[in-house]
Amino acid sequence: MSYNVVKEKLDKGKIIILDGGMGAELEKSGAKMHKDLWCGKCSVDTPDLVQKVHEDYILAGADVITTNTYGTTPISLKQYGFGNCVLEYNQKSVHLSEEGVDLIILEAMSSQADIVETIIECSQKTNLPVWLSISCVMNAKNDKVMLGYSDSIDTDTHIYESLDVAIKNFSKLHKGPILIAHSDINVTGEAVITAKKNFQGILGAYPNRGYFEKPNWKFIDNITPNDYLEYAKSWLKNGAQIVGGCCGVGVEEIKAISVLKN
Numbered sequence: 239m240s241y242n243v244v245k246e247k248l249d250k251g252k253i254i255i256l257d258g259g260m261g262a263e264l265e266k267s268g269a270k271m272h273k274d275l276w277c278g279k280c281s282v283d284t285p286d287l288v289q290k291v292h293e294d295y296i297l298a299g300a301d302v303i304t305t306n307t308y309g310t311t312p313i314s315l316k317q318y319g320f321g322n323c324v325l326e327y328n329q330k331s332v333h334l335s336e337e338g339v340d341l342i343i344l345e346a347m348s349s350q351a352d353i354v355e356t357i358i359e360c361s362q363k364t365n366l367p368v369w370l371s372i373s374c375v376m377n378a379k380n381d382k383v384m385l386g387y388s389d390s391i392d393t394d395t396h397i398y399e400s401l402d403v404a405i406k407n408f409s410k411l412h413k414g415p416i417l418i419a420h421s422d423i424n425v426t427g428e429a430v431i432t433a434k435k436n437f438q439g440i441l442g443a444y445p446n447r448g449y450f451e452k453p454n455w456k457f458i459d460n461i462t463p464n465d466y467l468e469y470a471k472s473w474l475k476n477g478a479q480i481v482g483g484c485c486g487v488g489v490e491e492i493k494a495i496s497v498l499k500n
Contacts, residue, residue: 241340241367244301248415248440248479253499256444256482257295257303258492262455264291264306266488271453274318278309281331282323289334294489299496300482304343306331342366347373347420348387350398351407358411369442369480370412371419374401374429383428387420401429405436417442420484423461427472434477442480443473447487455485463494470495 244254261277267287272279281288292303310327320327332339344361346354354372361368375386375395385404388395398404408416416437418429426445433441447466448458461469470481481498483491 244340245367247301251479253474254301254442254480255299255492255496255499256442256480257292257298257300258444258483258487258489259446259455259485260288260291260304260306260308262448262486263294263488264288265454267291272309273453275309275314275320276453277306278314278327281306281310281334282327285330285334288331291489292335295492298489298493299499300492301499302341302482303335305335305339308345339366341369343369343371343417345371345419347371348396351385351404354385354404354408355411358408367414368412369415369417370408371417371444372404372408373420374418374425375421376425376428383425383432388422401432402436405433409437409439413439415440415442415480417444417480419444421445423447423469427469427476430473430476430478440480441478442482443470443478444480444482444484445469445487446485447483447491448485450485458486463490466491467494467497470498474498 247254264277264280264287269280269284269287271277288306295303307328312324315321315324342364344357346357373387374383375388375397377384383401384397385399385401386397418426423445426443430441430443447461448456473481481495
């Protein structure tokens with residue numbers, strides 16, 4: 239599906255289904271996680287498994303599949319001694335998706351607001367459509383959604399600023415879809431409501447399930463695929479139009495929510 243088809247559906251108010259997490263599904267398939275790059279080397283070490291995960295998500299009903307490039311940013315690769323592999327690793331990940339990139343998703347999920355704004359400005363130099371993904375947490379009082387990041391039980395939660403303020407500022411620079419990603423599934427619902435009040439564009443949601451203990455993602459099986467479908471219905475009701483999953487959300491959950499396509 240080319241992006242023109244996705245855009246046409248979005249313009250008509252139809253629902254778009256994203257894929258789920260890549261690393262966790264690769265772990266289930268037996269792929270070895272690198273101690274620093276997580277699933278970043280899988281496109282080179284086990285490309286057949288990466289392609290299989292992409293195909294499984296397509297068969298499950300995903301309209302959009304994302305390349306295995308989350309762990310292969312230049313900063314990460316250089317930090318862990320793979321600075322000369324930036325081009326190779328990213329090209330191989332894209333090649334498994336038939337050498338075509340239809341859109342860029344700015345997964346600025348661990349970033350402070352000023353960094354997110356800089357990323358948005360840099361992305362304007364590409365001619366591809368751009369979506370923005372941000373992560374959210376609750377404040378200490380659990381009464382306000384914040385721009386922030388937490389996915390590990392052994393690291394501190396990073397809280398930056400109120401989501402409503404951040405969304406208003408991001409929308410001045412970014413007119414494409416904004417997605418709540420890599421966040422606790424319960425926080426995601428509140429974040430969608432907050433985002434809808436402060437952004438007139440297209441919204442999306444793809445949360446986590448579980449937590450990270452480097453180099454592996456730890457699954458939590460307290461949510462069934464049908465449970466996930468009910469969560470997704472609530473996000474749509476509150477203003478989301480794009481739904482999928484991030485770390486720990488896999489093929490079965492995407493298959494369950496694919497019935498939402500209209």
